[in-house]
Amino acid sequence: MISRVLAADLHAHVGEQVTIAGWLHRRRELKSVTFLIVRDRSGLAQAVLSSRLVRPDSSTAGLPEETVVAVTGTVVANEQAPGGVELTDPAVTPLSGPATPPPFDLYRPAVTAGLPTILDHAPTTLRHPVLRAGFEIAAATVAGFRAALDGLDFTEVHTPKIVESATESGANVFGLDYFGHPAYLAQSPQFYKQALVGVFERVYEVGPVFRAEPHDTARHLAEYTSLDAEFGFIADHHDVMAVLRDAIAGMAAGVAERAGGALELLGLKPPVVPERIPEIHFADAQELIAAEAGWDPRGEPDLSPEDERWLGDWAMREYGTEFLFVPGYPMVKRPFYTHPEPGRPACSNSFDLIFRGLELVTGGQRLHRHADYLAALAERGQDPAAYAGYLQVFEHGMPPHGGFAIGLERWTARLTGAANVRQVTLFPRDLHRLSP
């Protein structure tokens, strides 16, 4: 490796001659001195040159911002410098050709570009510390998710994204030519993760899912990262909610432990996940809204965004938390593999988790008996032959089971307050965007 000290570690080298390396984040020329700010993965470091050293013919003079440089100098304490230290009498070596200026000034604390500019030039614009911070939070989230489920004895799996059938859900699918046969991109690992409960009992998968989503909204992507879990030997969906609670708590802990710098930069605190997330049955939620909110959602098969916002506020008032489970969703709005509520067959043993007034996670108990699958498909007028591979799983002994799926980008958007999920997607794919 190029021998160097990271910006964040400079303070431990006062009095020594060291080399730092990174991107020339900013050059500021004053009358008698020039400041060079160098950005590396750990943060920013300052080097100070007497202006007499910055001769017009020196290589340093011509270096534009974003040029990659190594800077060797003596570490001196200076309370005004970032991190309380700076490099003096530096020698500057460019490591790449001089950079073309980025589409906006990356050194300004605030992001001064709009979303299209940010996305069109993502490889460069994401270098801005504020934009990068969201992805540090996302990475920490995934690590926390895995740690929580590893601790519960889950097995990580990788299931195919090219699938034979487009029948899983009502979502729109992308089709492709597979060696002359029609095939599709998986909308979720749902069928596979259920099948693998039969093998491992408890599985999770972090991977891409694909939706040929014709809606052009701030919440929808054609490709996103899904954090999926599925597990067996549950009593009912309350066990799924309990494991989801632990997964979310793990995600929040992961962010707190691994992305402290990003949180600080964005002025955020990780969410507090209560030991037990409160719940309100779907039917009770509609009654409550009808009684208190000023509108009447009863009879609707789903919660509206207004309903979710109101329930989020209610949970905060009533329980002091940003999280609320809503179990008991109507069966008509849930996929055929959903387990109905015993004694109340129009309702389901499935739930949404509302976080900050918006649906974050859907999950629930699934059917596990072969005969129940056949009945569920018959009731919906669907041909079981289209699901032959999937139904086979339930002929060979499956325990009561359930699971959930968390959209990583949606979680990160809520955490960072991003108005558009694209802000926290490295290279988003949507109706209008296929590059970079």
Next chain:
Amino acid sequence: MISRVLAADLHAHVGEQVTIAGWLHRRRELKSVTFLIVRDRSGLAQAVLSSRLVRPDSSTAGLPEETVVAVTGTVVANEQAPGGVELTDPAVTPLSGPATPPPFDLYRPAVTAGLPTILDHAPTTLRHPVLRAGFEIAAATVAGFRAALDGLDFTEVHTPKIVESATESGANVFGLDYFGHPAYLAQSPQFYKQALVGVFERVYEVGPVFRAEPHDTARHLAEYTSLDAEFGFIADHHDVMAVLRDAIAGMAAGVAERAGGALELLGLKPPVVPERIPEIHFADAQELIAAEAGWDPRGEPDLSPEDERWLGDWAMREYGTEFLFVPGYPMVKRPFYTHPEPGRPACSNSFDLIFRGLELVTGGQRLHRHADYLAALAERGQDPAAYAGYLQVFEHGMPPHGGFAIGLERWTARLTGAANVRQVTLFPRDLHRLSP
């Protein structure tokens, strides 16, 4: 959750009445007693019924293997039982409908079915402990890979699998219709991981890659899981080899720590990764083979499988290790972004890692200067316009960098001795297989 004790924990409950739950792995009826072996995620447990209890009209009598059951009984020490304990006077409750028999007897220690049967019925056949073990090793591998790179300050990323351009490599690509535009499935995250070196310095990704691979061999898949890493501020490819060594050591440690039971079941030990993996330059390797092996590979632009096997044996004789780096591959066999060897431009700063006589990993240093990319494309007669989005990255300051990609299934196959990579792929995709 269904209240139960795992099979592996039964020994701590001698004298207590407990419930276990899992799949009826085996029922063995003797004259006076019937043994039920129950399989759960932790292993096997035995329950013993006096045959007088197994009346023809009892539900227990009719339960076929693979039925999911809960069994409540008293834990009694018995040296002959698996784990040294068994459940006596058990009450058996089926949790699913009676199971259809699996395509082969899952309770026999050896797998008695051929690969097509195993793959056609994967959701059931993978329940066989020997078949499942490979996937426990795979999951442990990935955890070890991440732990090693997390320890080196890498950031995990998720890059798009639907891409605009099919130009990255010579590999065959799958095309799809993307809202009316042509698009492709990514053959690797190569371009994205390089771009993200500009953002995070050090990145890794674990995700699916897609190859419309027309070869029907034991080593090729149309979709597989790639462990990708890329990082900046390297001196040359030796830094990439050093990080790869640490990643491989982490994978081996992950397997040892997390998949001990699977290793034991398969009679395996995790590989020993030396502190420094020996290396031999591609040209020197050919000279050595010509001098000692009995054939002359000099002038060939690649190593043949025989060359690799011979070199693997040579490394074992010479250095006592199953690992060998071969840097200096001819530029003609490497992609255009490969960094040439200084002073020897026909050779590259890229390498293969040979493990047990077979190429396991390819990696190397990449070009990092914009002008070098333009020259490399011109030399190959390629139009830079086709790479506009990618080339943009190098106009904005990129450090010297490199990386590698490890095929998870290929690694697991080598570790377990699987003759066919499909044996260690949950639901393989190839020229002839798109389901389950």
